[in-house]
Amino acid sequence: MINIGEKLPEASFVAATRDGPKPMTASEVFDGKTVALFAVPGAFTPTCSVKHLPGFRDKAAEFRAKGVDQIVCTSVNDAFVMGAWGKDQNVGDDILMLADGNGAFAKALGLDMDASGFGMGSRSKRYSMLVKNGVVAELNVEQGGEFKVSAADYLLGQL
Numbered sequence: 001m002i003n004i005g006e007k008l009p010e011a012s013f014v015a016a017t018r019d020g021p022k023p024m025t026a027s028e029v030f031d032g033k034t035v036a037l038f039a040v041p042g043a044f045t046p047t048c049s050v051k052h053l054p055g056f057r058d059k060a061a062e063f064r065a066k067g068v069d070q071i072v073c074t075s076v077n078d079a080f081v082m083g084a085w086g087k088d089q090n091v092g093d094d095i096l097m098l099a100d101g102n103g104a105f106a107k108a109l110g111l112d113m114d115a116s117g118f119g120m121g122s123r124s125k126r127y128s129m130l131v132k133n134g135v136v137a138e139l140n141v142e143q144g145g146e147f148k149v150s151a152a153d154y155l156l157g158q159l
Contacts, residue, residue, distance in 0.1 A: 002136055035068065041125070049089065057095060072095070126142040
């Protein structure tokens with residue numbers, strides 16, 4: 001698993017944008033910026049839709065006030081699902097919705113999990129991290145089905 005002080009691995013994403021899917025690299029997303037990154041096991045799932053994403057959406061101004069350039073949400077879903085979820089959650093330009101469609105980023109971080117028992121296949125663990133210029137400054141990984149340390153308020157408290 002990636003640790004604080006380590007550079008994020010290079011990876012490819014597809015961003016859900018107003019103009020449609022846009023390929024992006026980890027370097028484009030994280031280099032030269034301070035980024036609040038959070039990952040969810042799946043778009044439109046209960047905890048992700050009721051608590052996790054709304055927390056970051058509702059606290060976006062507070063993150064910006066504390067020096068965060070961008071909030072990024074990633075999930076092992078395709079860009080169309082991430083786009084629809086972002087629209088459903090009314091994230092606007094406050095959160096960049098990144099599809100890690102094949103889970104390559106989650107796997108490269110060592111933060112992938114087997115959710116096949118729930119019919120979801122390989123997914124990302126629920127986590128949040130603060131990334132400064134591509135390097136992990138804070139890392140908060142949930143255990144089991146918990147939702148505590150990856151919440152927006154928790155990460156805000158670390159800034």
